[in-house]
Amino acid sequence: MKYFSVFLPMLNSEKSDRFQTQHLEFLRKLKLEGRVYAHGQFVDGAGELVIYQADSYKQVESCVKRDPYVVEQARDYEIHEWEMVIENQ
Template sequence: MKYFAVFSPMLDEEKSRLYRPDHLEFLKEQSEKNRVFAKGRFADGAGGLVIYQAKTYADVEQIVKRDPYVVNGARGFEIHEWEMIQG
């Protein structure tokens, strides 16, 4: 399994507030499927970050494109493969 960091820059604060419950439910579902390693929003309001676990970039892209934030234009997204270093 690989890790992919997904930066979700803020596009529309009002839509972000409106679709937050749907986004959080979506992340909960992804977490229950062991697809989410870590998640959180930036304190300065710039957006958020989710680190997904998946086999390929394409797998993560398919997931992210179903996120209610992305579907409804509240947030954009950038996907970067992340190589975690331990120790």
């Protein structure tokens, strides 16, 4: 399983507010399926970061293209494979 960071930069804040509930429900379902590791907004309003777990870029892109924020053009997206490093303290 690989990790992918998905940056969802703001395109339209009004649409983002309007489709927030649908977006969060979409992510909740994916989290229950084990596809979303974590997500959260940037406090400066630039957008959101979602960390997906998947076997391939194409799997993640397929999910992202169904996100209500993307479908409704409230947010754009950038996908990057991410190597997570956790060090023992």
